[in-house]
Amino acid sequence: MSPSPGTQPGTLTGTLERVDASIDDALSRLFALLRIPSVSAQPEHAADCAAAARYLRDELLACGFDASIRDTPGHPMVVAHDLGATTGPHVLFYGHYDVQPVDPLALWKTAPFEPTLITTESGRVEITARGASDDKGQVMTFIEACRALRAQTGALPVRVSIILEGEEESGSDNLRPFLEQHREELRADIALICDTGMIAPDQPAITGSLRGLVGEEVTIEAARRDLHSGLYGNAARNPIECLCTILGTVRDADGRVTLPGFYDGIAVPPDGQRAAWRAIDPDDNGLLGPVGLAVPAGEAGFTALEQTWCRPSFEINGISGGYEGEGFKTVLPARATAKVSFRLVPGQDPERIRAAFRAHVNAALPSDCRARFTPHGGSKGIALPPDGPFMDAALGALSAEWAPNRAVVIGGGGSIPVVSDLREVLGMDTLLIGFALDDDRIHAPNEKYDLASFHKGIRAWVRVLDALAS
Template sequence: MTDNTASVLRQVDQDLEKSLERLFALLRIPSVSAQPRHAADCRNAAEWLRTEMEALGFDASVRETPGHPMVVGHDRAAGSGPHVLFYGHYDVQPTDPLALWKSDPFDPKITTEADGRKIIVARGASDDKGQLLTFIEACRAWKAVHGALPLKISILIEGEEESGGANLMPFLKANAEELKADVALICDTGMPDRRTPAITTGLRGLVGEEVVIECATHDLHSGMFGNAARNPVELLCKALGSVRDDLGRVLLPGFYDNIVVPSDAVRAQWRAIFPDDSLTLKPVGLSKAAGEAGFTAIEQIWARPSYEINGISGGYEGDGFKTVLPARAMAKVSFRLVPGQDPIAIREAFRAHVRAVLPEDAKVSFTEHGASSGFAVPEDGPFLSTALAALGEEWGVKAVSIGCGGSIPVVAEVKEALDMDSLLVGFAQDDDRIHSPNEQYGVESFHKGIRSWVRILDAFTTR
C-alpha cells in the first residue's frame, strides 16, 4: 500500500457518517422497478445518482430506455493504468409482505444485533444500494484527498435488474464503444463468512422448463377407469424421477461433458471455510448433502450442475379426498449449469428424455423459461490475483475465490456485448435477507467495502 492510499483510507474513516447519510438518502427512494406506481421513484433514484456522480467530476447522464433509465458516468482524466467499468443497480425488490417488516422499509435505521454488530435495515440496503455506494464513496475519498481518481473509471447503473433487466443487453450493444473497458467490476455478491473477503469467480447458468403431460380428454373416476386409463401424474413422476440415479448424478446424455472441476487448491480453500456440510445445511434445517456423491454441499452449490423440480401439480389438490384420475399433470423444473455446459443442448436432452418414457395416449408439451450459460473467471486472470491481494490487506485474512449457486445475467451480457471479463467483488452476508422483509447490510460491510475498493483501485494502477 502506498502513502497515497493510506491518506485516502483515513479520509474514508473520517467521512463514514456522511457516507451513511448519503446511503440513507438513496435508501429513502422507493425505487421498486417491478411496480408501475414507482416509475417516478426509479427516475428519482437515477437522477440522485447522476447528481452525486457529477459532484465528483464524472461526465454523468441519465439515459432513456423503453423501461427505467440507466445512469452512465465517465472519468477518464487519469493518464495511466487500466480502464474499469463499474456496474450496479438502483432498483429494489417489492416490500411484500409489508406486515413482516419491523420498521418502514424505506425509512432506514441502524440497529444493534445481540452480538454487538451494527446493521442498516431498509429495502435495498444490501441489494444493491449499499453495495454500489461502496464504490462511489471510494471514488469520493480519492477525489477529496488527491483531486483525481487513480485510473480511468466508467460507471453504469441500471434500474431493472430486479424486474428482468430486459433493456440492459440492448443498451450495452447500442453503447458498446462508449462502455468498453479493460475489466468490469460488479458489486452484487457477498462473502462466505463475516471475516473472509472473496471474489466470486464462478456463477451457474440456468435452464427453466415447464412440462405438461395430458392423457384423457377430461378427469376420470378412478374406480371406473383406474388401471385402464393412463395417469399423467404417474407418467410425469416417472419421467422426472428417472433424470437422476441413486448417486445423485444426472443421467441426461452429455450432461457432464466439458465440465471443469475446480482445482485442488480452490477446493482446499472452500473446505477451510466450510469444513463440514452442516455449516451450509444446518441454517435451513438440514444435515446431510443430498446431491452428487464425492462433492461437499458447498462444492455442489458453487461448482456443480443441478437438476431440481421446482413445482408439480395435477389432479385434486383441495381439502379432503377425491378419487379422481387426472387428465393433466404439470411440473416446473430447472437446471443450474456450470461453465462448459450448453443450455440449449441441456434443454433438448431433457425434452428427449421425457418423450422417450411416454407411452401411447400421452401427449407432452414444453414451455421454456430462460436459458443462460455458466460463467468463470480464469484462475490466472490478469486482475484476479491483484484484487485478491488488495482485499486480503484490508480484511487481514487471505481473500478467496468462491462460486455462487445463482445466476447474475449481467456477467454474461457484459461478456457478449462488450467482450469483457468481470470481477464480482461484494461484501454482503448470508443473513442480509435480500428480497425478504427486514433486509439489512452491516455497517462494517459498508465501511470496509469502501476501504476495499480504495485498495483495489490503487493496486490496479501498480499491478
C-alpha cells in the same frame, strides 16, 4: 472539496481516514436511495425507478463524473465516466438500482422502504430495508469510494466508467441490447460487479466462477377435463403421477443427472482448488448446518460447496396440479405443471441442455399424455482467469483491509447473466467483489446489510482502485 484536516493529500491512508470521518454522511445518502421504492417488476413503481435513476445520476455528478440517464424501452440506465487518469486500467463498474417486491409485507418487522439501523444481540449493526444488500448498499460502496478518492486526491487513480441498471430484478430484457448499442463507449479493460458476498463477516472473497441457468416449465396433459377419481381412477392417466415419475428419472441414485451428454466438456477443479475449498468448509456444516441440513444431496464424491460452486445440477422448483385448496377433493387432474431449473458450469450449452430435457420428457411420456414446454431464460456458466494481474491486485487489496485474514477465491452457485453479456458483447472479464453475507435475507422480508459491510466495503474499494492503478 479540499482534503480534511489531519490527512495527507494524495495518500491511501488519508483517503481511508476520510472514509471513516464521513461514514455518517455516506449512510445518509444510502438511506435516501433506500427510501425510493424502485420495484422494477411492478408497473406502478415505474416513476420510482426513474426517481432512483435520477438520484444516482445526481450523486455521480456530485462525485465529479460525467453522468447521464439513458432511456430504454423499459427502465432507464445510468451511465457515468471519469476518464481523467492517465495510468492503470480502465474499469467498468456495473450495478443495479431496482429491487425485488416486498411481499409478504406482514412479515417485515420495519417498513421496507424506511431504512432502520438495528443492533443485534451479538452487537452487529444492521441496515434493514429492501435493497439494503441487493444491490443499493453494494452500489453505494463503490460510489462512496470514488467520492472519497476524488475529495482526497483531486482525481480517481484509474479511468472509471459506471453503468447502473433498473431491470436486473425483472429479467434485464434491455441490458444486452443497450451494451450492443453502446459497445464502444462502455468497453474497458476489466468489469467490476459488487453483487456477491463474503465467506464470513471477517473474511472477504472474490467470486471466481458462476453457474449458468436453464429455466423450463413443463405441463403434462391427459384427459380433456378433471375426472372423478372413483369413477376413473386406475383406468385414466394421472398427469401428476406421470410428471413425478418422469422428473424422478432426471437424476440417479448417486445424484448425477441422467440426460445424455449432460457432463460433456466440463472439468473437475484442480486438486489445489478443491483443497482450498475444503479448508473453508471441511465438514459441509458451514453451508448446510445453518439451514438445518447435514448431508449433501448432489453428486457422490463432491462436498456441499463443490456441489454448488463447480458442479451442474437439476432442481424441481415448483409443481402443481389437481386440487390444492383447503380440505380434500378426490380428483384426477387434466394437467400438471412443474417449474424446473438446471444450474450449469462452463462448457455446457444452455440450449443443448434444454433440448435434452425436452427429449427426455417426450421419450418417457406414456400413452394418452402430451407435454408442453415454456422456456424461462438461459445463460452459460462463467469461470474467470485465476491468475490474472487484476485478480492478484484485488486479492491483495481485500486482504489488506481485513488483515490478518486473507481474501480467498470462491465459486458462486447462482447466476449473474450480465457477466456473460459483458464477456460476449464487450469482450471483458469481470471481478465479482461483494460484501454481502449469507444471512442478508435478500429477496426476503427484513433484508439487511451489515453496517460493517457498508463501511469496510467503501474502504475496500478505495484499496482495490488504488491497487489496480499500480
